[in-house]
Amino acid sequence: MTSTEVTTESEDSGPSGYAAARLRLLQEKTQSGPPRRAALARITDEWLTALFTAAAEAAGVRGAALVAVGGYGRGELSPRSDLDLLLLHDGSADAGAIAALADRIWYPVWDLGLALDHSVRTPGEALKTAGEDLKVQLGLLDARPVAGDLGLVAGLRTAILADWRNQAPKRLPALDELCRERAERMGELQFLLEPDLKEARGGLRDATALRAVAASWVADAPREGLAEARRTLLDARDALHLTTGRATDRLALQEQDQVAGALGLLDSDALLRQVYEAARTVSYATDVTWREVNRVLRARSVRPRLRAILGGGTKAAPERTPLAEGVVEADGEVVLARTARPEKDPVLTLRAAAAAAESGLPLSRHLVRHLRTAAQPMPVPWPPQAREELVTLLGAGEATVGVWEALEAEGIITRLLPDWERVHCRPQRNPVHTWTVDRHLVETAVRASTLTRRVGRPDLLLVAALLHDIGKGWPGDHSVAGEVIARDMAARIGFDKQDVGVLATLVRHHLLLIETATRRDLDDPATVRSVATAVGSASTLELLHALTEADALATGPAAWSSWRASLVTDLVKRVAALLAGEEPPEPEPLAPSAEQERLAIEALRTGEPVLSLHTQPEPVSEDGEPGPVGVELLIALPDRPGVLPAAAGVLALHRLTVRAADLRAVELPTELGETAGLLVLSWRVAAEYGSLPQAVRLRADLVRALDGSLDIRTRLAEREAAYPRRRGVKAPPPRVTVAAAGSRLATVIEVRAQDAPGLLHRIGWALEQSAVRVRSAHVSTLGANAVDAFYVTDTDGEPLPRERAAAVAREVEKALR
Numbered sequence: 001m002t003s004t005e006v007t008t009e010s011e012d013s014g015p016s017g018y019a020a021a022r023l024r025l026l027q028e029k030t031q032s033g034p035p036r037r038a039a040l041a042r043i044t045d046e047w048l049t050a051l052f053t054a055a056a057e058a059a060g061v062r063g064a065a066l067v068a069v070g071g072y073g074r075g076e077l078s079p080r081s082d083l084d085l086l087l088l089h090d091g092s093a094d095a096g097a098i099a100a101l102a103d104r105i106w107y108p109v110w111d112l113g114l115a116l117d118h119s120v121r122t123p124g125e126a127l128k129t130a131g132e133d134l135k136v137q138l139g140l141l142d143a144r145p146v147a148g149d150l151g152l153v154a155g156l157r158t159a160i161l162a163d164w165r166n167q168a169p170k171r172l173p174a175l176d177e178l179c180r181e182r183a184e185r186m187g188e189l190q191f192l193l194e195p196d197l198k199e200a201r202g203g204l205r206d207a208t209a210l211r212a213v214a215a216s217w218v219a220d221a222p223r224e225g226l227a228e229a230r231r232t233l234l235d236a237r238d239a240l241h242l243t244t245g246r247a248t249d250r251l252a253l254q255e256q257d258q259v260a261g262a263l264g265l266l267d268s269d270a271l272l273r274q275v276y277e278a279a280r281t282v283s284y285a286t287d288v289t290w291r292e293v294n295r296v297l298r299a300r301s302v303r304p305r306l307r308a309i310l311g312g313g314t315k316a317a318p319e320r321t322p323l324a325e326g327v328v329e330a331d332g333e334v335v336l337a338r339t340a341r342p343e344k345d346p347v348l349t350l351r352a353a354a355a356a357a358e359s360g361l362p363l364s365r366h367l368v369r370h371l372r373t374a375a376q377p378m379p380v381p382w383p384p385q386a387r388e389e390l391v392t393l394l395g396a397g398e399a400t401v402g403v404w405e406a407l408e409a410e411g412i413i414t415r416l417l418p419d420w421e422r423v424h425c426r427p428q429r430n431p432v433h434t435w436t437v438d439r440h441l442v443e444t445a446v447r448a449s450t451l452t453r454r455v456g457r458p459d460l461l462l463v464a465a466l467l468h469d470i471g472k473g474w475p476g477d478h479s480v481a482g483e484v485i486a487r488d489m490a491a492r493i494g495f496d497k498q499d500v501g502v503l504a505t506l507v508r509h510h511l512l513l514i515e516t517a518t519r520r521d522l523d524d525p526a527t528v529r530s531v532a533t534a535v536g537s538a539s540t541l542e543l544l545h546a547l548t549e550a551d552a553l554a555t556g557p558a559a560w561s562s563w564r565a566s567l568v569t570d571l572v573k574r575v576a577a578l579l580a581g582e583e584p585p586e587p588e589p590l591a592p593s594a595e596q597e598r599l600a601i602e603a604l605r606t607g608e609p610v611l612s613l614h615t616q617p618e619p620v621s622e623d624g625e626p627g628p629v630g631v632e633l634l635i636a637l638p639d640r641p642g643v644l645p646a647a648a649g650v651l652a653l654h655r656l657t658v659r660a661a662d663l664r665a666v667e668l669p670t671e672l673g674e675t676a677g678l679l680v681l682s683w684r685v686a687a688e689y690g691s692l693p694q695a696v697r698l699r700a701d702l703v704r705a706l707d708g709s710l711d712i713r714t715r716l717a718e719r720e721a722a723y724p725r726r727r728g729v730k731a732p733p734p735r736v737t738v739a740a741a742g743s744r745l746a747t748v749i750e751v752r753a754q755d756a757p758g759l760l761h762r763i764g765w766a767l768e769q770s771a772v773r774v775r776s777a778h779v780s781t782l783g784a785n786a787v788d789a790f791y792v793t794d795t796d797g798e799p800l801p802r803e804r805a806a807a808v809a810r811e812v813e814k815a816l817r
Helices: 018-027 033-059 095-111 123-132 134-140 150-166 168-186 204-216 226-244 253-262 268-310 348-359 365-374 384-394 399-409 412-416 418-422 437-449 458-467 478-493 497-508 512-519 525-535 538-555 562-579 594-606 643-653 695-707 712-721 759-769 802-816
Strands: 064-068 083-089 116-121 144-148 320-324 327-330 333-336 610-617 629-638 656-669 675-687 735-738 747-754 773-782 785-793
Touching: 018 033, 033 064, 033 095, 033 144, 033 226, 064 095, 064 150, 083 095, 083 123, 083 150, 095 116, 116 123, 123 134, 123 150, 134 150, 134 168, 134 204, 144 150, 150 168, 150 204, 168 204, 168 268, 204 226, 204 268, 226 253, 226 268, 253 268, 268 399, 320 348, 327 348, 333 348, 333 365, 348 365, 348 384, 348 399, 348 412, 365 399, 365 412, 384 399, 384 437, 384 458, 384 478, 399 412, 399 437, 412 418, 418 478, 437 458, 437 538, 458 478, 458 497, 458 538, 478 497, 497 538, 512 525, 512 538, 512 562, 512 773, 512 785, 525 538, 525 562, 538 562, 594 610, 594 629, 594 656, 594 675, 610 695, 629 643, 629 656, 629 695, 643 656, 643 675, 643 695, 643 712, 643 759, 712 759, 735 802, 747 759, 747 802, 759 773, 759 785, 759 802
Parallel strands: 083 116
Antiparallel strands: 064 083, 064 144, 320 327, 327 333, 610 629, 629 675, 656 675, 656 773, 735 747, 747 785, 773 785
16 A cells, blocks of 8 residues: 555545545455445545536536446445546537546546546547447446436446447457457466466456346346356455555465465465356356357347248247257257256266267256256266266367366266365466366366277276376375275276276376386386386276376376376386286396497596587477477596586586486406496486587586586576576475385485476585485476486495485485575
8 A cells, every 4th residue: 555545634635535534444354345345436436526526616617427437337446446437528618628627636546646547538439439449348338427417427328338239249259359369368267376366267357248248138147156256356356455555466376375364264275266166157157158149149140041031030949959868959059858857867967968078069058057956866876877978078078178167167066976076176286287176187087088099998097087186185195095085986986896996096006107207217127016016907007007198298288298208108118018927137237338338438548527419309299399309418437426416517507407317337447457437427418498518518517517616506506596486485395205115226315396407416416425326316307396316325336224315315305405
């Protein structure tokens, strides 16, 4: 709140003491929501009325009025809302008098530090501008007289509404396009971590557009829940204005807890879930309304031609095409057949949904509402026909989403699957995720529908996709909780005991393949055996492979790539071979490749590091997009301490992202007949910005890092200080653990931390200080989170004792804090 707003009642606040009255109202804890917005509009009206009356008398102007438009016209003033005002006059006064009148009103508003959107027009000018500018016309639909000539305002309102209704066939498609363009630009409010309460799809702009559609008399939005949804969004915006002291509609992460507290909610998750619920209601009403608008306008354009064909006033009934038992298509929507009896047919709801999704048609709103009230409850366990219809619905691809959301909007999904309530509109704080939990589950089923030809039991794949994150919202590991819930839900749906067990396994281990492939040594037999033990059978492995891909694709672009796909496929092949009876060979010390041996000999001869860079472009992904440039970097140098942190630091300085690292000791004979120890590092890296550094520059910096003339830590600290982070977002602390039974050949240290330049350098430095040897490293980054696994041994090449391993983990964690 500006200093001018908090002044006590005085001459600066005008004849009504507006500034003081406004301040008292906004500080009053007992009044909020619609009563406060209405009260704020009322005291603003009183103040502006006094201003207008005095100004009109001083300027000698008659035949004028002050008009509130937009949100102020609706009487919905948030604490930091603009004042949208129109000074309307009949044109009888000269321009100078009108200008003087306007100045006597606008300047006091500005003097109080209030935002003002203002215009001065005659009714004719207002009508002309509205005809040319859709946004102006929308604002005038909510025009409300504040002071002055009420008849002048009434005439304008009548003319504006008449024009709006007469021009509906042209104006409504333009408004629809405007809403779609805004949605494309601003995203969907119900899925955004930092949503714009006004501009995002499902926000206050869309709610206002629905009012405009209703004013056209062409169609009306579903009323149930819509007013409450608007109130929820307006209340959240009020709290946001009061919390930040700014006229903002964006619910930023760092402000969500305070806004939640101002609304009396438990935390920011409760706030987002409430906002998402409201946005979903508005979005659903928007979809239904625009569908009806297009239907009506289409019918109006066809009707004259139809009358000419049929003669007279005969009205043709819409054609009804059968889709399934009791379900037909009529006028582009799925409706019930006249013979349908939902009160006697418990499967009808799912049959209608499956038919709609398979046909790519929307469910009629009247059908969904009728099914909500009239449909017979589904028996438990479900009959086989119901289970088959659910699988058909889930396997329909993209069309599943709209049908599912229509059922969810009317509460039908939670009636069929009560456990769905826990994930309904539940936010996901990880920015890697694109969707809320419930939408992510449906999206995973959509992705899985394209993979059903790869598995023997597509029904289990689709249902597992729907249930894999069902444990989110419960305490503890969501995979563990989800296994229990999935057993109950699968039994409810009617699967037999064996299939229930498979679905429970898929839910419990839906992250197993991606985590193992990206964080473990696939050449280690213990890795393959652990996966085979968890999965149990080749058919379950096949399903888990497809589920892993569908889950990652439905998460977001950062969760899947051709590189991750290749790692998972490699792991699946190894596990499948083991399940088929082929024991994985115990790894033997690998002989260096010809290239590695050549580099090692050169390093022995010169006594300095030798580097080799080989570009390996990533395979093209399924959507045709090439991956980032992949690079194999080989480094050979005399064995000495500090190699890993030095090499990792140099790569970070050159903006190379490390994906995997293998460190191998090589013994070579010297000219004196002795042996010399060399270290060969094989790195798999990616150039973040598409350009690769020269090997000569990398080598020079590595030499400087090893001899101490290049201060890696200082350079990386400077880079990290400039690393972009969200303002006010505090990353969770790093966590370093020892993986239980990770390998018989080495100890696996797992690091979870906020990704940042030089992270691998700091980890390497901490491991170096702990006097352990790094056998290999497996690096995985999802969004801002890094999960790295390091296979370490003691100086003799043996796994670390339990207590020492724990101590090493503590030291690494300490170094990262």
